[in-house]
Amino acid sequence: MKLLPERTVERLxxxxxxxxxxxxxxxxxxxxxxxxxxxxxTPVQVRRDIMLMGHSGTLRRGYNIENLIHLIGQIIDCSxxxxxxxxxxxxxxxxxxxxxxxxxxxxxxxxVFDNNMDKVGKIYSGIxxxxxxxxxxxxxRENITIGILTxxxxxxxxxxxxxxxxxxxxxxxxTPVSINVKGIFIEQYDVITSLEKVAYFAKPKNAAILxxxxx
Amino acid sequence: MKLLPERTVERLxxxxxxxxxxxxxxxxxxxxxxxxxxxxxTPVQVRRDIMLMGHSGTLRRGYNIENLIHLIGQIIDCSxxxxxxxxxxxxxxxxxxxxxxxxxxxxxxxxVFDNNMDKVGKIYSGIxxxxxxxxxxxxxRENITIGILTxxxxxxxxxxxxxxxxxxxxxxxxTPVSINVKGIFIEQYDVITSLEKVAYFAKPKNAAILxxxxx
DNA sequence: TAGATTGTTAATCGATTAACAATC
DNA sequence: TAGATTGTTAATCGATTAACAATC
Numbered sequence: 001m002k003l004l005p006e007r008t009v010e011r012l013x014x015x016x017x018x019x020x021x022x023x024x025x026x027x028x029x030x031x032x033x034x035x036x037x038x039x040x041x042t043p044v045q046v047r048r049d050i051m052l053m054g055h056s057g058t059l060r061r062g063y064n065i066e067n068l069i070h071l072i073g074q075i076i077d078c079s080x081x082x083x084x085x086x087x088x089x090x091x092x093x094x095x096x097x098x099x100x101x102x103x104x105x106x107x108x109x110x111x112v113f114d115n116n117m118d119k120v121g122k123i124y125s126g127i128x129x130x131x132x133x134x135x136x137x138x139x140x141r142e143n144i145t146i147g148i149l150t151x152x153x154x155x156x157x158x159x160x161x162x163x164x165x166x167x168x169x170x171x172x173x174x175t176p177v178s179i180n181v182k183g184i185f186i187e188q189y190d191v192i193t194s195l196e197k198v199a200y201f202a203k204p205k206n207a208a209i210l211x212x213x214x215x
Numbered sequence: 216m217k218l219l220p221e222r223t224v225e226r227l228x229x230x231x232x233x234x235x236x237x238x239x240x241x242x243x244x245x246x247x248x249x250x251x252x253x254x255x256x257t258p259v260q261v262r263r264d265i266m267l268m269g270h271s272g273t274l275r276r277g278y279n280i281e282n283l284i285h286l287i288g289q290i291i292d293c294s295x296x297x298x299x300x301x302x303x304x305x306x307x308x309x310x311x312x313x314x315x316x317x318x319x320x321x322x323x324x325x326x327v328f329d330n331n332m333d334k335v336g337k338i339y340s341g342i343x344x345x346x347x348x349x350x351x352x353x354x355x356r357e358n359i360t361i362g363i364l365t366x367x368x369x370x371x372x373x374x375x376x377x378x379x380x381x382x383x384x385x386x387x388x389x390t391p392v393s394i395n396v397k398g399i400f401i402e403q404y405d406v407i408t409s410l411e412k413v414a415y416f417a418k419p420k421n422a423a424i425l426x427x428x429x430x
Numbered sequence: 431t432a433g434a435t436t437g438t439t440a441a442t443c444g445a446t447t448a449a450c451a452a453t454c
Numbered sequence: 455t456a457g458a459t460t461g462t463t464a465a466t467c468g469a470t471t472a473a474c475a476a477t478c
Contacts, residue, residue, distance in 0.1 A: 003424055006412065006443065013411040017391060031459070043459095044447060048420055059454045059460055076415050084410070095310035099406055103391075105352070145417050170417025172409055176232060176318075179256045183426050185416035187409055191314055192401055195299070195361070196228035197221065199322055200291050201400035202360050202385025204342055205316045205466060209218055211398050222469065246435070257436095259471060266437060274436055276476045 007075070008049045014039055015049070016072045023065050031062035083110040083144040085168075087131055087159055088151035089119050089143070092191075093173060096148060101125040112144045115155075132159070139166040146170045153177045160186075223264045224291070229254055230264070231287045238280050246277035288321070298325040298359040300375055300383075303366030304334050304344055307389060307406075310362060312340040330370075334393045347374070352407040361385045368392045373399075 004012075018038045023032060032050075033043040050056075050063065057063040084100065086093050089112050100109045110205050112124050115132040122129050130138050138144075147163045149156060149171055156175040163171060163181075168186040176192055201210060233253045237245060247265075248258040265278065268420075270286050272278040299315065302306050303326050315324045327339050330347040337344050345353050353359075364371060364379045364386055369388040378386060378396075385400040389408055416425060 003416070003421055005445065006416075009412050009415045010408050012415075013408040014391075014393065014405075017407075033459090040395050042447070045445095047460065048446085048462085057460060059452090060458080062459080076411050078414070080416050082414050082417070089403075090311035091313045095306035096406065098306045099412075103407055105407060105411065107410055145419070146413055148410075150331050168417075169419065169422040172413050172415040176229075178229065180255050185413060185422065185425060189404060189409060190229075191311065192232075192318055192320060193225050193228040194404060195315075195321065195322055196291050197224050198361055198385040198387050198400060198402050199293070199297050200222075200224045200227075201218070201385050202297070202383075204294065204360070204384065206218055207384040210400060220469065248435090257471070260469095263434065263438085263470085272436060274476090275434080277435075 004052055004075070008052055009043070009051055011039070011045075012053070012072045012076060015046075016069055016076070018063050019069050019072075023069065027065060029058075029062045029064050030068075032057070033204055034062070077106040078145075081106060081108050082146060083108050084146045084148060085109075085111040085113060085139060085142075086142045086148045086150060087113045087132065087163070088149065088155075089114045089116075089124055090150060092153075093148070093150035094124055096150065096174075097125040098125065101127075107146070111138050111146055113138075125133045135159075135162055135168040139163070139168060144168065147160070147172070149175055149179075151175060159183075219267055219290070223267055226254070226256070226260070226264055227268070227287045227291060230261075231284055231291070234280050234284050234287075238284065244273075244279050245274075245278045245283075249277070288332060292321040293360075296321060296323050297361060298323050298357055299361045299363060300324075300326040300328060300354060300357075300359045301363045301365060302328045302347065302350070302372075302378070303364065304329045304331075304339055305365060305367075308363070308365035309339055311365065311389075312342065316340040316342075322361070325359055326353050328353075350374075350377055351381040354378070354383060359383065362387070364388045364390055364394075366390060372396075 025084045032046040036043040038048045052075040053071055053075060084107050086097055090185060097112060104116055112127050112129045112170050113132045113135055114120060114129055119129050120131045145168060147168045149160060151159055156177045157179050160171060164184050167198055172187050172189060174189050178189045179186060247261040251258040251261045268286055268290060301312055301321050312324060312327060324342055327342050327344045329335060329344055329348055329349045334344050335346045360383060362383045364375060365402055366374055368390050372390045372394050375386060375394040375396045379399055387402050387404060389404055391405045394401060415421060
């Protein structure tokens with residue numbers, strides 16, 4: 001079996017959310033150009049993504065929304081529930097913890113960790129904060145597979161390695177440092193980098209060049 | 216003048232941070248393979264990025280760190296200071312506000328907005344929260360060019376449009392909805408999408424396929 | 431000189447888009 | 455049938471990597 005392209009997987013997540021909204025509104029089926037419009041992408045891209053999942057629509061009625069949601073679930077979600085840990089309960093870690101418990105997905109926040117003894121034992125979004133020393137033990141006991149890294153930069157690499165050793169299969173790295181752990185899936189989302197990127201393209205001179213290209 | 220590739224700009228931001236750390240340690244110059252190692256990328260990519268900036272190193276001593284930092288600053292930063300607004304002070308917005316004031320960059324958080332009257336007038340990270348009704352007035356008065364969007368999904372599109380009308384040139388959209396505003400630079404960073412993406416590649420079966428590919 | 435390094439072009443890879451056949 | 459839609463291949467675009475000339 002081949003893996004789906006990264007960008008396609010990202011869009012599947014987005015398709016599912018807007019499709020669920022359509023379903024809740026009582027819509028049963030949707031054309032590729034309608035789904036495309038909701039995400040501001042092209043209909044071809046929608047059809048190609050759906051093709052890559054191995055799904056088929058009907059020629060005159062488009063795609064059955066319920067089937068599509070179900071299929072995306074089979075592809076993205078695990079058969080069992082996938083569990084998440086947040087490592088580092090600062091401002092960002094805490095905000096993400098709240099965000100995850102508010103927004104229901106199949107992904108379940110199962111543990112948070114910190115090395116500050118003032119935080120250990122406290123409850124964050126209904127989850128007790130463990131001492132980071134017990135990382136491996138808890139991750140293995142709870143069978144956690146995904147780690148969200150929101151520790152201070154100086155600790156990022158070391159803890160990423162520990163996460164891998166504990167059996168974590170994917171990490172979202174919100175720290176500003178590049179982490180060097182091979183063999184697992186790592187996604188880098190650094191706030192400062194994204195901000196400086198936007199700043200570059202939003203410099204008045206550059207924004208003018210961008211706008212010309214759009215016409 | 217041509218714009219730099221998006222990925223190159225992202226890396227410039229990362230180069231600058233690690234270079235600053237090197238400079239603080241008293242290092243004066245650096246080889247492409249050393250800089251590459253710090254970010255876990257290839258030396259060729261480093262040299263190509265530097266070439267795209269129009270900079271040159273010396274053949275036997277590599278790149279002068281101070282010059283490089285200065286040049287990256289000229290490219291990313293505005294001549295004047297660029298100002299930022301955060302729109303929507305929930306958990307995430309507040310965490311980002313703290314994060315921005317803690318981590319010094321040339322980018323200055325100059326206003327935060329909310330439509331909840333309990334929040335309007337309160338101070339967040341030293342910045343007073345304005346009523347979102349005054350968005351246009353404040354943005355123009357303060358000459359803000361970058362907006363961070365952390366409002367509830369239902370308001371995202373509408374407020375993005377208002378930001379554009381107020382003269383904002385770039386938006387970082389942390390809401391889970393795709394926003395439809397043309398002519399300005401928009402960057403999408405949705406927490407659920409990134410999480411579901413990592414979940415897909417961290418499914419045990421898929422992780423195994425990934426790991427094989429690495430060998 | 432030999433070895434190490436930079437600078438740059440050409441090749442490759444991944445993702446998007448254009449083109450179009452198939453069909454209801 | 456004509457028009458609208460899906461499914462899919464080929465072309466294009468953007469980014470990375472390989473190859474290598476230049477030079478200290």
